[in-house]
Amino acid sequence: MKSELPKVLHPIAGRPMVQHVVDAAGALSPANTVIVYGHGGDRVREAVTGERLQWAEQAEQLGTGHAVAQALPHLDEDVVLVLYGDVPLIRPETLRRFVGRVNDQSLALMTLELDDPSGYGRVVRDDQGRVTRIVEQKDASDEEKRLREINTGILACTRRFLNDSLPRLSNRNAQGEYYLTDLIAMAVDAGMEIAVDQPDHPWEVDGVNDRVQLSRLERVYQGVRAEALMREGVTVLDPARLDIRGQADVASDVTLDVNVILEGRVSIGPGCRIGAHCVIRDADLGAGVVVEPHSIIDGATVGDHCQVGPFARLRPGTELAAKARIGNFVETKKSSIGEGSKVNHLTYIGDSRVGKDVNVGAGTITCNYDGANKFQTVLKDGVFIGSNSSLVAPVTVGENATVGAGSVITKDVPGNGLAVARGQQRNIENWPRPTKK
Secondary structure (H helix, E strand, C coil), rough: CCCCCCHHHEEEEEEEEHHHHHHHCCCCCCCEEEEEEEECEEEEHHHHHCCCCEECCCCCCCCCCHHHHHHHHCCCECCCCCHHHHHHHCCCHHHHHHCCCCCCCHHHEEEECCCCCCCCEEEEEECCCCCCEEEEEEHHHHHHHHCCEEEEEEEEEEEHHHHHHHHHCCCHHHHCCCCCHHHHHHHCCCCCEEEEECCCCHHHHCCCCHHHHHHCCCCCHHHHHHHHHHHHCEEECCCCHHEEEEEEEECCCEECCEEEEEEEEEEEEECEEECCCCECCCCEECCHHHCCCCCCEEECCEEECCCCCCCCECCCCCCCCCCEEEEEEEEEECECCCCCCCEEEEEECEEEEHHHHCCCHHHHCCCEEECEEEECCEEEECCECCCCCEECCEEEEEEEEEEEECCCCCCEECCCCHHHCCCCCCCCCCCCCCCCC
C-alpha cells in the first residue's frame, strides 16, 4: 500500500476493510470474534468495533497457520470460521451457507475458478473430483500451475480439528511458513470430507494488496449498493457516481443525481430529489424534499416538501419544518426554521429559533458568538427581516415585526413593530472623486 496506515485500515465506503469483515462475521452471531494482529496492532484495536471482540497478537509473521494458532486459545465456538482482514466484501449470506457445511466429519473450503489463477494456491483433486490438497504457487509443479480452481483462504472446521492439526503443521516449503492450507491434506488423511463451496459473486473473495485493487473494490461495493437502491424504486442517474458510506434508508421515487455522497445514517423520504454534487451526512429528509446541487446537509432534520440550496450548508442541529426554504449560500447551525419560512440568500442563521412564515432577507447574520459564549436569536411567527441586517444575540423579534434593511439590531423588537437601526445618510453634492496619481 506504500502507506504508514496498516493495510486493513484502508477504507472501503468510509470504513476500514477489516471492519467490513468483522461486521459480516458478526451477522452470524458468533460466540466471539478473534482478530489476529501484527504490524500496527494498536491502531487496528483503536479503529475496529464490534461485539465480543478479542485480540491475539502474532508477534512473528510465520504464516497463516501460525496466525490461526495464536487465535486458538481465545476461541469459544465449536465451529471456527477463518476470514481475512483484507478481503472486505464477503457477504453474511455466503458465510452462513458456508459454515452450515461443517460437521465432525467435514471441513469447508471456499474456492473459486479463475481464467488466470496466477499467484494463488491451486486446489488439487483426485480422479473422482475430491479435493486432496492445496498447493501454493511457489511450490506448484508446471502441471499444477495449469489448474484454474484456486483457494480463497476462507475455511471453516471444528475447533477440535484445529486443536489436533495445527501443532503438526510444518514450515518445510518455499516460503518457510506454516501454511493453513496444509490442513486440507491432513483432513483428507483423517478420512474427512472436504466440502467445497464457492461465493455467488467472485468479488466477495477479492483481496486488496494495493490502492488499485482498493479502488476497484470500492466501485464494486458502490455498484452493489446502487443496484439495490434502484431495485427498490430509487432513480440513480449514474450508478458509477454515487457513494454510500454508511447506512442509507432511501424511499421509492427518490432521484439521486451524479456525485451524491450519503454518509453515516441517512434517511430520505419518498419523492425527494437530490441534486448533483451534494453531501448528506447523518440526516433525515422528509417526503418531497428538493436539494439543489452543491449543498451539504450534515446532522440536520429536513421536513416534508422543503427546498434547500443550491450551495447551502445545513450544519448539525438544524431542523427545518415543512415547506421551509433555504437558498443559495445560506448556512444554518443549531437552529429551528418554522413551517413555510424562507432564508433565501447569503445568510447565516446560528443558535436561533425561527417561527413560521418568516422571511429573512439576503445578507442577514445572527451574531450569536461574542468570542466566549453563544447566545440565541428568536424570530417569532410572521417576522420580516430586511436585507443586510445583523441580529446581535441575545435578541427577540416579536410576532409580525419588521426589521428594516441594513439594520444592526441589539434590542428586542416588539410584535407588529418596525425596527430601523442605521447611521443617518448624508449627501455631499459635487464631491470630487479621487483620481489615480
